Amino acid sequence: MEIEKIISIAKRRGFIFPSSEIYGGFSGHYDYGPVGILMKRKIENFWREFFVKSEKNIWEAETSLIQPEKVFQASGHLKDFIDPITQCKKCNTIYRADELVEELTHKPTQGMSVEELNKILKNHKCPKCKGQLGEIKVFNLMFKTTAGPIQGSSAYFRPETAQGIFINFRNLLNATRAKLPFGIAQSGKSFRNEISPRQWIMRLREFNQMEIEMFVHPKKLDIVENFNHYSKVKITILTREEQQKNGKPTEILVEEALKKGIIPNKFLAFFMAKEQVWYEKLGIPREAIRFRHMLPKETPHYSKGNFDMEIKFDFGWKEVVGNSYRTDFDLTSHSKSSGQDLSYIEEDGQKIIPHVIEPSFGIDRTIYAILLYSFRQGKERGWEWFELPPKISPYVAAVYPLLSKDNLPEKATEIFQHLRDDFDIFFDESGSIGKRYARADEIGVPFCLTIDHQTLKDSTLTIRDRNTTKQVRVKVSDLKEKLIEILHDKKISKG
Amino acid sequence: MEIEKIISIAKRRGFIFPSSEIYGGFSGHYDYGPVGILMKRKIENFWREFFVKSEKNIWEAETSLIQPEKVFQASGHLKDFIDPITQCKKCNTIYRADELVEELTHKPTQGMSVEELNKILKNHKCPKCKGQLGEIKVFNLMFKTTAGPIQGSSAYFRPETAQGIFINFRNLLNATRAKLPFGIAQSGKSFRNEISPRQWIMRLREFNQMEIEMFVHPKKLDIVENFNHYSKVKITILTREEQQKNGKPTEILVEEALKKGIIPNKFLAFFMAKEQVWYEKLGIPREAIRFRHMLPKETPHYSKGNFDMEIKFDFGWKEVVGNSYRTDFDLTSHSKSSGQDLSYIEEDGQKIIPHVIEPSFGIDRTIYAILLYSFRQGKERGWEWFELPPKISPYVAAVYPLLSKDNLPEKATEIFQHLRDDFDIFFDESGSIGKRYARADEIGVPFCLTIDHQTLKDSTLTIRDRNTTKQVRVKVSDLKEKLIEILHDKKISKG
Numbered sequence A, B: 001m002e003i004e005k006i007i008s009i010a011k012r013r014g015f016i017f018p019s020s021e022i023y024g025g026f027s028g029h030y031d032y033g034p035v036g037i038l039m040k041r042k043i044e045n046f047w048r049e050f051f052v053k054s055e056k057n058i059w060e061a062e063t064s065l066i067q068p069e070k071v072f073q074a075s076g077h078l079k080d081f082i083d084p085i086t087q088c089k090k091c092n093t094i095y096r097a098d099e100l101v102e103e104l105t106h107k108p109t110q111g112m113s114v115e116e117l118n119k120i121l122k123n124h125k126c127p128k129c130k131g132q133l134g135e136i137k138v139f140n141l142m143f144k145t146t147a148g149p150i151q152g153s154s155a156y157f158r159p160e161t162a163q164g165i166f167i168n169f170r171n172l173l174n175a176t177r178a179k180l181p182f183g184i185a186q187s188g189k190s191f192r193n194e195i196s197p198r199q200w201i202m203r204l205r206e207f208n209q210m211e212i213e214m215f216v217h218p219k220k221l222d223i224v225e226n227f228n229h230y231s232k233v234k235i236t237i238l239t240r241e242e243q244q245k246n247g248k249p250t251e252i253l254v255e256e257a258l259k260k261g262i263i264p265n266k267f268l269a270f271f272m273a274k275e276q277v278w279y280e281k282l283g284i285p286r287e288a289i290r291f292r293h294m295l296p297k298e299t300p301h302y303s304k305g306n307f308d309m310e311i312k313f314d315f316g317w318k319e320v321v322g323n324s325y326r327t328d329f330d331l332t333s334h335s336k337s338s339g340q341d342l343s344y345i346e347e348d349g350q351k352i353i354p355h356v357i358e359p360s361f362g363i364d365r366t367i368y369a370i371l372l373y374s375f376r377q378g379k380e381r382g383w384e385w386f387e388l389p390p391k392i393s394p395y396v397a398a399v400y401p402l403l404s405k406d407n408l409p410e411k412a413t414e415i416f417q418h419l420r421d422d423f424d425i426f427f428d429e430s431g432s433i434g435k436r437y438a439r440a441d442e443i444g445v446p447f448c449l450t451i452d453h454q455t456l457k458d459s460t461l462t463i464r465d466r467n468t469t470k471q472v473r474v475k476v477s478d479l480k481e482k483l484i485e486i487l488h489d490k491k492i493s494k495g
Helices: A002-013 A034-053 A069-075 A097-105 A114-122 A162-167 A169-176 A240-244 A254-259 A266-281 A329-338 A363-374 A408-420 A433-442 A453-458 A476-487 B002-013 B034-053 B069-075 B097-105 B114-121 B162-167 B169-176 B240-244 B254-259 B266-281 B329-338 B363-374 B408-420 B433-442 B453-458 B476-487
Strands: A016-018 A030-032 A058-060 A066-068 A082-087 A094-096 A137-140 A143-147 A153-157 A182-191 A206-216 A234-238 A250-253 A289-293 A306-313 A316-327 A355-362 A375-377 A384-386 A397-401 A425-427 A447-451 A460-465 A471-475 B016-018 B030-032 B058-060 B066-068 B082-087 B094-096 B137-140 B144-147 B153-157 B182-191 B206-216 B234-238 B250-253 B289-293 B306-313 B316-327 B355-362 B375-377 B384-386 B397-401 B425-427 B447-451 B460-465 B471-475
Touching: A002 A016, A002 A363, A002 A375, A002 B169, A030 A034, A034 A058, A034 A182, A034 A206, A034 A266, A034 A363, A034 B058, A034 B169, A058 B034, A066 A069, A066 A143, A066 A162, A069 A153, A069 A162, A069 A329, A082 A097, A082 A114, A094 A097, A097 A114, A162 A169, A162 A182, A162 A206, A162 A329, A162 A355, A169 B002, A169 B034, A206 A266, A206 A363, A234 A254, A234 A266, A240 A289, A250 A254, A254 A266, A266 A289, A266 A306, A266 A316, A266 A355, A289 A316, A306 A363, A316 A329, A316 A363, A329 A355, A355 A363, A363 A375, A384 A433, A397 A408, A397 A433, A408 A425, A408 A447, A408 A453, A408 A476, A433 A447, A453 A460, A460 A476, A471 A476, B002 B016, B002 B363, B002 B375, B030 B034, B034 B058, B034 B182, B034 B206, B034 B266, B034 B363, B066 B069, B066 B144, B066 B162, B069 B153, B069 B162, B069 B329, B082 B097, B082 B114, B094 B097, B097 B114, B162 B169, B162 B182, B162 B206, B162 B329, B162 B355, B206 B266, B206 B363, B234 B254, B234 B266, B240 B289, B250 B254, B254 B266, B266 B289, B266 B306, B266 B316, B266 B355, B289 B316, B306 B363, B316 B329, B316 B363, B329 B355, B355 B363, B363 B375, B384 B433, B397 B408, B397 B433, B408 B425, B408 B447, B408 B453, B408 B476, B433 B447, B453 B460, B460 B476, B471 B476
Parallel strands: A058 A182, A234 A289, A397 A425, A397 A447, B058 B182, B234 B289, B397 B425, B397 B447
Antiparallel strands: A016 A030, A066 A153, A082 A094, A082 A137, A143 A153, A143 B144, A182 A206, A206 A355, A234 A250, A289 A306, A306 A316, A316 A355, A375 A384, A447 A460, A460 A471, B016 B030, B066 B153, B082 B094, B082 B137, B144 B153, B182 B206, B206 B355, B234 B250, B289 B306, B306 B316, B316 B355, B375 B384, B447 B460, B460 B471
């Protein structure tokens, strides 16, 4: 399988390591190695450039990972962010009770209480060992801890970055002096104590999110300043209706989907269009991206409607971006719980509670998708490579002296030092040039710069293209400009 | 007090907010607002440039925040990362038992067991209310949680980023193909359940660290490639001897301190010198920086000797960077506990366990120091400002149309768009130009670019210097180059 090769290269070359591997691993946790962290940071920066810096009215914040219990009482996570689970008394296998009931009865469990699920499971046995199933317990997916000494107070590691933004609404509004509509973005870790982490970096207990909470006037969900730049973007939507009758998804222009009421408001449409454009820039093919209107039973407790941007992975379609219409749910809840005024005052002095549109990106899943779709293998090379877009490649170039003599390493070092303040590049002089090309290909380096005897004479070097393996000679003095052009997408070498 | 003004501006303008403020705050946790996160990220990037990218043999990684119990059994944190505490039975005040004994008896408690401390406290009362003191309990400073459903397994939030690097030693070595000496850096959150968080963003329960674990041949602690660049840096050292007899610290060249054995090895000396240079670039004055050789009782369990880089704050001297000689403590412990080989194979085939030199930077404390030393107030302006170095200012420039008419906003928007891909800048057209200068000063913006009627005629604008308030006219076409020069430290405007 391709994905097994990818996971193996990712570990061997320093993209992604299993966490605590020397202690037998730690389910649901992964570490980024030297190559992985460079790529992850570039994806974050590119996201920031495309979704945050490009808009005049979106700012960023970074809030605490640990929050007190009151926050999650108000947000509903304490009560609703739960899975019902049952454990076989014989073989100890743990099941999600609702999923198990659906599997055993072939009937939907939407809206069923724990009592009802318990009643049904009484008549069934463990599918694995035919043992008796235990009483259903409700398992909260948040990691709980205690803050402070002795008794301490209950606190939780955030299951999403969003709550830190909502509870800071007043401070953020004061500091930015923003007018509606405006957004607050946040990139950082979130934590969910998943019952069964799986599929490499897909379902993790500790993961990286990039979220935007867009605060919007509830009656102005259809006034979006830059919408016209994206209205003609073509996306693929799987409606609720199509899902229920196993129908085919619809390919449609964003403005059309909006007009027909398939997408309920312009802010959602705006973000969905931008996501489509951005993921294509990351190398995900059009046909591997779709937007699925979540069914009512899947929709989170805080949302009035979710469109998941799904990508087709080796194992099937899976959410990578969640687009949520959170309404005034969070601000209203926190306002009630805290007794603080979290309203926005309009120019006419009227108070309103803004509504929230939230696109929420999974970084780890994005990296999974990028590695999957950029992976290449071919007999002619004898090794694998990743055709990563230069903008998010861990390194944009490698610098090689052809030989470790004749002053070539010194000349190469000079060129390396000339470039390294402005670009992520690396220097390598060990092994044959062919081996060095292979090592660069494996971590997706788009260009290898080789310094040879001719370099000493005329200040040119060979630049090898990862995608085509073709080499051309360029002047050293033209290098910086050429690399800047490539990184700014002005000219991308096509393989 | 100056610091109270700083804290107030930091909250009002979006540098730093108290976490969960609407619920009465959450001791030991703070949030970064829109201005704070820009500055924090620039400090991190500058650190990366100066300490990581500038060295050929230092890489970066990003490891899990949650780790299983076994990791901290091996690292010694489960056993040794503890405080003995006692609680008054009457007024419920919690004390660190060893500190309380020192306060009450005026004698050092170094090396005392819990039993001995208990025995002494039996003869004393609560200093606050004269109530009876409870039995001493040992309180581990790590945040504990449970991973996985039902019983789950004990896990902890990391108290330092370092352990994730040690347990990945084999993977990191394979991926980088590094030769000794080499370093792995990590920037990220760490967590310590402090008994009494205090002093704003100084003693936090959730904080940001930047660490480098430098793996070194134990017999080659004095071979450091780039040492000569820093050998003449002058630093201030407070030796153990000087501390014991309340002596004055020594001002000395790094190479001298090394020669005299004040600093025990060249790697420590190298990092200390770089820290001195870097913090001066951040605007901390020479006389507010000193290196203190920690006393034996303060030295962490894993260290053979620590030099704290301390900064003089409003409340006194405090550690901002810890420099630790961790020896082979961690690799040996993890190797024993896991049964895995964590040795390094030399060219002659011999196995050795590398020693570790670790500089560990507190980002939040660094920000505290920068804000403290860049803060200015003066009657002539009528407001406060921060003279932040341009490289780490949240924004490098503000773009203002002088008036909201006569096509000036359009022209200003054009210039704003021309610059914003390359620089962090903002646009503001509300209020008088004086008010806008004040607002920019308060968040440390080094330059305000004002577009007026002359701009429309000759494509020049006025650039106002935050430090001097002086204005000069420059050509719009020269702006980019000028700003790049300033950010690269080639030319810094002196106030």
